[in-house]
Amino acid sequence: MPHRLQKFLLGYSGTSLATGLQVILLPWIALTVVDLPALQLGWVQASVLLPNLVFLLFGGALADRRDPATVSALACIGLVLCHTTLLLVYLLSMISLPILMLYGICLGICSAFLQPARDNLVQRSARQGGGQTSERRVQKTVTWMMLAQYGGQAVGMLLASRFEHWGLQALLLVQIGVLLLAATALISLRASGASRMTKEKITHSLILDGLSQAWRHPVLRELTALMAFNGFVHIGVFLVVLPLLAEDYGRGAGYYATLQLAFVAGTVIATVTMLRRGQGAEPGRGILMCLLYSAALLIAISLGPTKFGLILLCLCWGAVAAASAGLGRGIVQLLAPAEYRSRIISIYQFALFGSAALGALAAGVLSEYAAPLTTLLWAGILSLFAFALVALSGALRRVKITDSEV
Numbered sequence: 001m002p003h004r005l006q007k008f009l010l011g012y013s014g015t016s017l018a019t020g021l022q023v024i025l026l027p028w029i030a031l032t033v034v035d036l037p038a039l040q041l042g043w044v045q046a047s048v049l050l051p052n053l054v055f056l057l058f059g060g061a062l063a064d065r066r067d068p069a070t071v072s073a074l075a076c077i078g079l080v081l082c083h084t085t086l087l088l089v090y091l092l093s094m095i096s097l098p099i100l101m102l103y104g105i106c107l108g109i110c111s112a113f114l115q116p117a118r119d120n121l122v123q124r125s126a127r128q129g130g131g132q133t134s135e136r137r138v139q140k141t142v143t144w145m146m147l148a149q150y151g152g153q154a155v156g157m158l159l160a161s162r163f164e165h166w167g168l169q170a171l172l173l174v175q176i177g178v179l180l181l182a183a184t185a186l187i188s189l190r191a192s193g194a195s196r197m198t199k200e201k202i203t204h205s206l207i208l209d210g211l212s213q214a215w216r217h218p219v220l221r222e223l224t225a226l227m228a229f230n231g232f233v234h235i236g237v238f239l240v241v242l243p244l245l246a247e248d249y250g251r252g253a254g255y256y257a258t259l260q261l262a263f264v265a266g267t268v269i270a271t272v273t274m275l276r277r278g279q280g281a282e283p284g285r286g287i288l289m290c291l292l293y294s295a296a297l298l299i300a301i302s303l304g305p306t307k308f309g310l311i312l313l314c315l316c317w318g319a320v321a322a323a324s325a326g327l328g329r330g331i332v333q334l335l336a337p338a339e340y341r342s343r344i345i346s347i348y349q350f351a352l353f354g355s356a357a358l359g360a361l362a363a364g365v366l367s368e369y370a371a372p373l374t375t376l377l378w379a380g381i382l383s384l385f386a387f388a389l390v391a392l393s394g395a396l397r398r399v400k401i402t403d404s405e406v
Helices: 003-033 038-049 052-065 068-091 097-119 121-126 135-160 168-187 203-216 218-248 252-277 283-302 307-335 338-369 372-393
Strands: none
Touching: 003 038, 003 068, 003 097, 003 121, 003 135, 003 168, 003 218, 003 252, 038 097, 038 218, 038 338, 052 068, 052 097, 052 203, 052 338, 068 097, 068 121, 068 168, 097 121, 097 338, 121 135, 135 168, 135 252, 135 307, 203 218, 203 338, 218 252, 218 283, 218 307, 218 338, 218 372, 252 307, 283 307, 283 372, 307 338, 338 372
């Protein structure tokens, strides 16, 4: 494996480990330390995602104007400051709903600048010594990136499962340490003398140019719309309903972490499979099938499985989510023009995570006045309708991947 790719994967896995810890810690602090109801849990989860609605597109524009390695490293430092501040607040016994929401907003802002810059380093890491790469090599690098993401998240969740034994202080210190290591790895990927986007254009013009590029391409337009749906329905439900189900089952943070780990185990299995077999020549068809499988899984969970059955279904859900995410990100990396890549990545993520914030709020409201299982049932039914619409459109179905140079 090339040295540059190793450093990229080290930085990516470090940021993902910190995210894996955050996924468990934030809702569990809300439920057990602050004792928040379902609706306010939705507010806290949405506070991490809502900044994407404002800052993610700016993050993409910044990464196209500046070296993305520098932008991603600085975003890691911002996350370190967020976790350090929460640690101090915890030691002073001052954690409350407003504090958690402010913490979530700051995390969301830093993540909005980290995500497009970090993902823009894929093609830089995929290039061989001569500076050339191929579509297949980019697909494989995306799969390595996904493996680093899910593997890092799995380790973070394993550590978070020790919440009741180690306490919040130790886990926040782990987050701070791995983010500092990730910042060091990412800053080492800076391109010496790399020319960036011309500086004459103001930021909002750069964003509009990126939106125009994404809109003019039928595949990118349809893929972005589908990711907006996935964020609203699937991620929103996952963020709010899963911890509520864990609490209803009465098994504590350890069981919730087990559900998350089962989900991540599924993502790792699917990613390793794609690494061995490739993403295929028709990734759009794969995304459509993932949407159909997601609908079936949501309906199955809504039927109220046993504790062990829910773990198995979360495993399958993770595998389907990873396959869909890997195929989608591979398409974006290959179809987005180099000079617009960070902005189109940010638009893709804006659609996914911005709508997820709204979905978390909607899932919190619905789960407050109806059973969480009812929320899952409606999510599955909506997914079936979305599958039918995208299949009829046909733009994603017709995507073909060759092995030409990029």
